[in-house]
Amino acid sequence: MASSGTESRRVTIHDVARSAGVSRQTVSRALNNKGEIHGSTKQRVLDAALALGYRPSRFARGLVRQDTISVGLVIPDLLNPFFTEVAAAALEAARAHGWHVLVYDTADSAEEERGTLQVIASQVDAVVGYFSRSEDEIEKLTRGLPVVLIDRERRSDRFSAIRIDGEAGVQAAITHLVEKGHRRIGMLDHAGRAEPSVRHAWFAAATAACGLDEGPVCRADQSVEGGESALETLLAEHPDVTAVFTFNDIIAIGALRAARRLGRSVPRDLAVIGFDGLRLGTLVEPPLSTVALDTRGLGALAVEQAARLLTGSGPLTPDELVVRAELRLRESG
Amino acid sequence: MASSGTESRRVTIHDVARSAGVSRQTVSRALNNKGEIHGSTKQRVLDAALALGYRPSRFARGLVRQDTISVGLVIPDLLNPFFTEVAAAALEAARAHGWHVLVYDTADSAEEERGTLQVIASQVDAVVGYFSRSEDEIEKLTRGLPVVLIDRERRSDRFSAIRIDGEAGVQAAITHLVEKGHRRIGMLDHAGRAEPSVRHAWFAAATAACGLDEGPVCRADQSVEGGESALETLLAEHPDVTAVFTFNDIIAIGALRAARRLGRSVPRDLAVIGFDGLRLGTLVEPPLSTVALDTRGLGALAVEQAARLLTGSGPLTPDELVVRAELRLRESG
DNA sequence: AACGTTCCCGTGAACGTTCACGAATTGCCG
DNA sequence: CGGCAATTCGTGAACGTTCACGGGAACGTT
Numbered sequence: 001m002a003s004s005g006t007e008s009r010r011v012t013i014h015d016v017a018r019s020a021g022v023s024r025q026t027v028s029r030a031l032n033n034k035g036e037i038h039g040s041t042k043q044r045v046l047d048a049a050l051a052l053g054y055r056p057s058r059f060a061r062g063l064v065r066q067d068t069i070s071v072g073l074v075i076p077d078l079l080n081p082f083f084t085e086v087a088a089a090a091l092e093a094a095r096a097h098g099w100h101v102l103v104y105d106t107a108d109s110a111e112e113e114r115g116t117l118q119v120i121a122s123q124v125d126a127v128v129g130y131f132s133r134s135e136d137e138i139e140k141l142t143r144g145l146p147v148v149l150i151d152r153e154r155r156s157d158r159f160s161a162i163r164i165d166g167e168a169g170v171q172a173a174i175t176h177l178v179e180k181g182h183r184r185i186g187m188l189d190h191a192g193r194a195e196p197s198v199r200h201a202w203f204a205a206a207t208a209a210c211g212l213d214e215g216p217v218c219r220a221d222q223s224v225e226g227g228e229s230a231l232e233t234l235l236a237e238h239p240d241v242t243a244v245f246t247f248n249d250i251i252a253i254g255a256l257r258a259a260r261r262l263g264r265s266v267p268r269d270l271a272v273i274g275f276d277g278l279r280l281g282t283l284v285e286p287p288l289s290t291v292a293l294d295t296r297g298l299g300a301l302a303v304e305q306a307a308r309l310l311t312g313s314g315p316l317t318p319d320e321l322v323v324r325a326e327l328r329l330r331e332s333g
Numbered sequence: 334m335a336s337s338g339t340e341s342r343r344v345t346i347h348d349v350a351r352s353a354g355v356s357r358q359t360v361s362r363a364l365n366n367k368g369e370i371h372g373s374t375k376q377r378v379l380d381a382a383l384a385l386g387y388r389p390s391r392f393a394r395g396l397v398r399q400d401t402i403s404v405g406l407v408i409p410d411l412l413n414p415f416f417t418e419v420a421a422a423a424l425e426a427a428r429a430h431g432w433h434v435l436v437y438d439t440a441d442s443a444e445e446e447r448g449t450l451q452v453i454a455s456q457v458d459a460v461v462g463y464f465s466r467s468e469d470e471i472e473k474l475t476r477g478l479p480v481v482l483i484d485r486e487r488r489s490d491r492f493s494a495i496r497i498d499g500e501a502g503v504q505a506a507i508t509h510l511v512e513k514g515h516r517r518i519g520m521l522d523h524a525g526r527a528e529p530s531v532r533h534a535w536f537a538a539a540t541a542a543c544g545l546d547e548g549p550v551c552r553a554d555q556s557v558e559g560g561e562s563a564l565e566t567l568l569a570e571h572p573d574v575t576a577v578f579t580f581n582d583i584i585a586i587g588a589l590r591a592a593r594r595l596g597r598s599v600p601r602d603l604a605v606i607g608f609d610g611l612r613l614g615t616l617v618e619p620p621l622s623t624v625a626l627d628t629r630g631l632g633a634l635a636v637e638q639a640a641r642l643l644t645g646s647g648p649l650t651p652d653e654l655v656v657r658a659e660l661r662l663r664e665s666g
Numbered sequence: 667a668a669c670g671t672t673c674c675c676g677t678g679a680a681c682g683t684t685c686a687c688g689a690a691t692t693g694c695c696g
Numbered sequence: 697c698g699g700c701a702a703t704t705c706g707t708g709a710a711c712g713t714t715c716a717c718g719g720g721a722a723c724g725t726t
Contacts, residue, residue: 010681010682012681012682012683013682013683013684014682022705022706023705023706023707024682024683024684024706024707025684025685025705025706025707026704026705026706028683028684028685029704029705032684035703035704036703036704036705037703037704037705038703038704038705041704041705050476053476053477055454055455055476055477055478056455056682056683057396057681057682057683058392058395058455058456058457059391059392059393059395059396059681059682059683060392060396060681060682060683060684060711061455061682061683061684062391062392062395062683062711063390063392063393063396063681063682063683063684063710063711063712063713064682064683064684064685064710064711065683065684065685065711066343066711068456070435078417078420078421078424079417079418079421079612081414084411084412084417085412087411087436088411088412088438091411091436091437091438092438092440095437095438100435100452100456101435101436101437102403102433102434102435102436103420103424103434103435103436104424104428104434105421105424105425105428107425119433121388122388122389122391122394123391123401123433124391143383143386143388144386144388145388224616253616257616279412280613280616283557283586283590283613283616283617284616284617284618285617285618343711343712345711345712345713346712346713346714347712355675355676356675356676356677357676357677357712357713357714358675358676358677358714358715359674359675359676361713361714361715362674362675365714368673369673369674369675370673370674370675371673371674371675374674374675389712389713390711390712390713392711392712392713393681393711393712393713393714394712394713394714395681395713396680396681396682396683396711396712396713396714397680397681397712397713397714397715398681398713398714398715399681
């Protein structure tokens with residue numbers, strides 16, 4: 001009835017007004033529950049709107065009352081549980097502000113990331129996310145849009161960045177392993193970027209602080225399979241390794257599986273400690289020890305900073321934009 | 334420089350025009366890479382825009398060129414891996430169409446769902462999602478907006494609904510268990526709604542078809558913990574049960590953990606078969622047998638139908654809007 | 667010199683809604 | 697009956713952008 005077969009133009013507030021025999025303003029009053037309208041005419045307008053299938057244009061409405069705020073959330077891979085948790089926290093924080101969240105999954109592709117950023121810039125009021133491109137590029141694509149970077153070392157002061165400080169946590173993890181008698185500790189770093197990760201730097205510093213030689217490192221894709229094959233090659237090249245620290249929990253879980261396949265009992269023959277503190281880690285066997293992050297806090301903090309940037313109310317300072325990690329011992333190491 | 338301390342009004346295209354000594358239209362040409370503009374003036378305009386921190390209003394732009402489409406994705410809990418997978422698939426499908434996706438997590442709350450629906454109706458061009466409220470209510474809140482329901486029995490023809498057909502898959506699962514010698518098979522249903530789930534109906538039909546007595550059923554919250562405690566009570570009341578089928582994989586994973594704690598070896602002492610086919614199921618010990626769904630297809634199908642509804646190009650018929658489930662045997666049963 | 671082209675650029679209109687204001691009607695009281 | 701307030705409704709303007717059109721300058725052609 002209301003739907004049209006032909007490619008007709010949009011039903012506007014004018015059409016409703018004409019149909020109900022009133023003016024635009026009266027229609028507006030009826031639909032927005034404003035006062036200054038008679039009960040019967042209000043009902044008549046509502047009926048007309050329903051009959052015509054009228055829905056107000058969000059653009060026209062947004063143009064005049066500047067109240068709806070929407071923020072873009074950009075993540076590399078929603079299926080990666082780490083980002084799922086961050087995203088969930090961000091959604092919750094945004095809801096508390098009454099904001100809308102547009103989510104973009106860049107599929108770990110720098111090219112998609114570029115395209116997304118390009119498109120997003122004209123669709124949202126602020127951007128929160130995890131980016132791999134250079135700050136120059138991001139700057140160029142966002143053009144003064146408030147941007148909050150997640151898990152990024154702060155190189156310039158153009159963007160806010162939520163920093164992850166895992167130094168103490170990693171130190172605690174390595175110390176723990178050493179106390180357990182481990183002397184040869186390897187690491188499964190990520191394979192994403194060319195240079196080693198910051199987490200690797202923490203690892204190196206921690207082993208050095210414990211008076212250990214520099215442990216062997218192997219690069220792993222950010223997936224369970226990546227962790228599996230990485231552990232295999234690490235152990236093949238360095239059979240004397242009795243403990244591994246991994247870039248994140250996903251890789252650690254892969255390491256767990258590979259260890260089982262290789263006949264190495266965890267934690268007896270091989271200790272494994274991950275990074276992130278995913279819930280997922282409690283489900284695997286044995287439960288994964290990890291340097292845990294407050295992922296909820298991460299997402300919430302990012303959105304909070306976006307809010308500050310947007311409202312102009314004093315933004316958080318860099319040293320407030322930090323999420324610290326702490327060792328959470330379960331059974332794998 | 335560009336940012337203002339005072340609460341000043343928005344920088345518009347007029348301001349840029351004035352600053353560059355040209356007209357609005359010329360500014361528009363420069364920013365949108367249209368032709369009919371001299372190289373030097375274009376540069377001058379771009380500089381002015383940058384200096385003023387100008388960003389075009391998405392509302393004004395959307396009002397005149399009606400090209401940007403955004404769809405709302407409503408899910409009860411993003412942290413539930415099932416919905417994560419559906420959401421990821423939906424995001425990907427939407428990206429293929431060049432659409433924007435606004436994601437809302439209703440936190441399993443009917444009240445939040447209502448509020449979301451209310452707000453969403455004026456912000457998107459179509460809604461895709463998983464709803465618990467009655468169709469009447471949804472109808473009232475969306476007012477003619479294209480809506481695609483996920484995993485919902487089609488009661489009326491007002492909405493499109495993606496139906497999950499697990500009948501054959503569940504039948505295969507039960508048949509498999511019976512062939513393995515199981516005679517007393519229980520089920521862990523969900524605890525969400527008052528009435529038993531459709532999946533329970535499939536289960537009942539399948540056991541009956543195999544000539545078995547009706548198996549005992551226990552309700553479980555949709556969480557690992559829910560699955561754990563549900564299995565415990567089920568086994569306490571019915572110790573003769575040697576196999577369980579669960580509402581979904583999350584609950585099944587809880588059952589796995591409870592079985593371990595109770596000293597029941599899986600699958601020797603207790604067989605467990607879940608429903609959904611989550612990737613997560615491959616990570617637990619033992620790997621979870623399950624009646625697997627094509628979750629990617631689910632999300633993609635929903636978005637595809639939204640696209641058809643939106644463009645008016647013949648929508649998919651109800652019997653095309655079906656995702657079938659098939660038994661995927663791993664090691665737990 | 668008159669005329670057609672090409673290249674730039676600007677002006678009115680339109681998109682669909684809400685806001686600010688004014689006008690018409692009704693009711694009430696003196 | 698006059699006047700004042702309250703109630704109900706309508707009209708111009710504004711939000712910020714793009715589209716359709718038209719105009720002027722520069723250049724070449726006949």
